[in-house]
Amino acid sequence: MKVFSLLAACAVLSAVLAFSDRFTHEKPLFAPDQQFVTEAAEGGMLEVKLGELASQKGVSQEVKTFGKTMVTDHTKVNEELKALAQKKQISVPATLSARKQQKYDSLAAVSGEQFDMLYMNMMIASHEQTIGLFQTESNKGEDPELKKWADSKIPALKHHLEMAKKLFKASPGATRH
Template sequence: MPRLTTGQKSAKKFKPFTHLSIQQSGNGIPPFPRRDTMKTRLMKPMGLTFMLIAGSISTAMAATSNDFVDNAAEGGITEVEAGKLALEKSSSADVKTFAQHMVTDHTKANQELMALAKKLDIEVPDDAALTDQAKKAILEMRDESFDKAYANNQVAAHEKTVELFKKEAASSDNPELKAFATKTLPTLEAHLKMAKELQTKYAH
């Protein structure tokens, strides 16, 4: 048998991925849909949409000051965008009141965090990019069961955010970020309590 050159051996080993089989996910949608079918396929209403929102907040908890700033900024901006959406979509007075609290409180906290990060010379995520990311996560929506989905999301999102801020308040090696987390934590815990009340009300 003729000996193969090094180049021929490499070519023989390389097999292009021309016949990948895509395993169906639990909801029947391939995890990697083709671009031409993606536009015609709606996401699972509300539940999947808000899982994306909550998921954006549930990244690794703060191990360093930079991690805390990144996660807190991402979560805060997402809360503002979700709140604005609720003000548009919901017809319930209590949901709108809660959503307005989210927009007001998280806008204020975001501004304080960005100013503090700048003072400490910590690189902050691009505000416009995070806003776009949050909007993309909530583009595909239906009006049905909005209040229930929003309430469920807010409980999940605030549980993770409270955990993030508790950890920073307890173990941060940066006194100013520690103080910010400690000061903001009661507001976040109040948000979580209100969200749980909404969740109970719109459970059915």
């Protein structure tokens, strides 16, 4: 009985040490980069899903076209991010977080001009947030390759933001500033 208890204790101790060793060596090295990859991947997936929705439900042709552009551009970026993350052995989420799914669901529930306005407003907020995320990785990330990749995407994200702002201002019912 004592031998069995001793063996069980050794097995538990080995598992604890292996588990803690994994996190003490890998987690600090990749924690900021892992967070960036997760947030960028979720944001990219949401952009694609919202773009698909806009290309179907949008009222104005400009909104439909913008949605298609988001699908094309963000699908390409998402694939690049997946490949880079895989190379770095960083996991990429396969589905939207509950918070991002809620954003999608709230947009899917509206239609007409209200849809166009809400979609363009979401695109402005989303791209402002994403630019900040990519700038933070570019400036403070740990992995040089991820930093360089994030930096290379900022001009396109800024271009998307400007396009979204112009479309929002042009949409019927938009509050003009």
